[in-house]
């Protein structure tokens with residue numbers, strides 16, 4: 001590491017994400033000439049307490065411009081980081097957190113700060129001629145088990161399904177590639193299963209199909225059919241995971257969850273999960289946001305009841321925020337946390353949330369956003385932090401597949417030395 005190398009300049013521009021909305025792309029240039037570049041994703045079903053994504057006026061872009069965030073990078077952040085070493089990620093992130101001065105990055109924008117945070121890590125790795133996953137992770141790294149959202153509902157599709165994500169994951173695999181191939185197989189088979197049943201197979205935001213199925217039961221049944229027709233055993237070879245994203249259909253005033261024609265209170269919803277869904281479909285190994293971000297007590301109660309046999313992931317409720325997550329751990333909410341870099345806004349704080357999870361027996365699922373770019377940062381990040389699990393969409397749409405292709409390259413680069421995570425069985429199948 002050359003001590004004399006420092007940041008020469010930081011610059012951002014407005015580019016577009018996979019939904020055609022503007023987003024921030026940041027460039028960090030070092031004095032040795034290295035350029036690190038990164039772009040920021042964006043969610044549709046966002047948690048209320050996520051760090052602020054700064055958006056502005058501009059009638060042409062429906063008020064979704066990011067020119068203020070871009071300007072903040074080009075002026076204040078550039079001034080603050082010029083001359084600073086790129087090799088201390090925590091210090092870089094802290095400078096931006098202090099410069100912003102708000103608890104949720106509302107002044108400079110989490111999109112401005114995260115773009116620079118990621119681009120700095122990439123520049124540092126490049127200047128040391130080290131792969132990004134190795135720079136961030138050292139030698140203690142692991143390829144993740146992937147979770148693929150193959151039926152899209154909720155805020156990600158214009159169909160009648162209220163649960164947001166229906167994912168498949170390769171439990172049994174001899175390598176990362178083997179797992180991905182099984183998923184691709186099942187994905188193609190699912191298309192045929194849906195077509196045979198007379199459904200449309202247009203895609204939702206995350207590359208999964210968006211058929212007009214009537215409910216969760218029917219969607220999971222389709223997954224069972226696809227897994228079996230592809231020659232695999234549901235729950236053994238391929239597991240199923242859901243993101244209910246229930247904050248989207250929860251009424252805080254009445255405490256009622258309205259979905260698929262039901263009007264359930266928390267007890268009825270719990271009964272539905274335990275005595276209907278999980279009984280009927282034992283291949284379901286993980287449920288994300290089963291209760292709302294504003295329904296902590298019931299989320300905790302549910303964790304107590306089924307947390308020993310199913311992974312319960314907190315997304316909207318923790319928003320990758322270490323201090324909110326700490327409260328959740330104390331209350332016994334969930335047994336897993338979703339990690340989205342732009343929910344908190346820096347690489348270092350995301351790593352802190354992961355450390356907190358590991359120290360408290362929570363699993364971690366690293367995640368893309370429903371609005372993505374071609375940037376593959378999250379793939380390297382998942383390997384670096386040995387995140388165990390990664391969800392980044394179906395095996396379609398280039399902005400999703402780019403991440404899986406990057407993981408295939410990483411596996412090849414590690415020449416068979418790469419360990420691949422296994423969930424839920426903590427054993428190796430190879």
Ligand SMILES: O=C(O)[C@@H](CO)OP(=O)(O)O
Nearest residue numbers: 043044045046368369370
């Ligand atoms: O809820 C989620 O887990 C995510 C990612 O799949 O969706 P969004 O980016 O729209 O918040």
Ligand SMILES: [Mg+2]
Nearest residue numbers: 243245288315
């Ligand atoms: Mg979610």
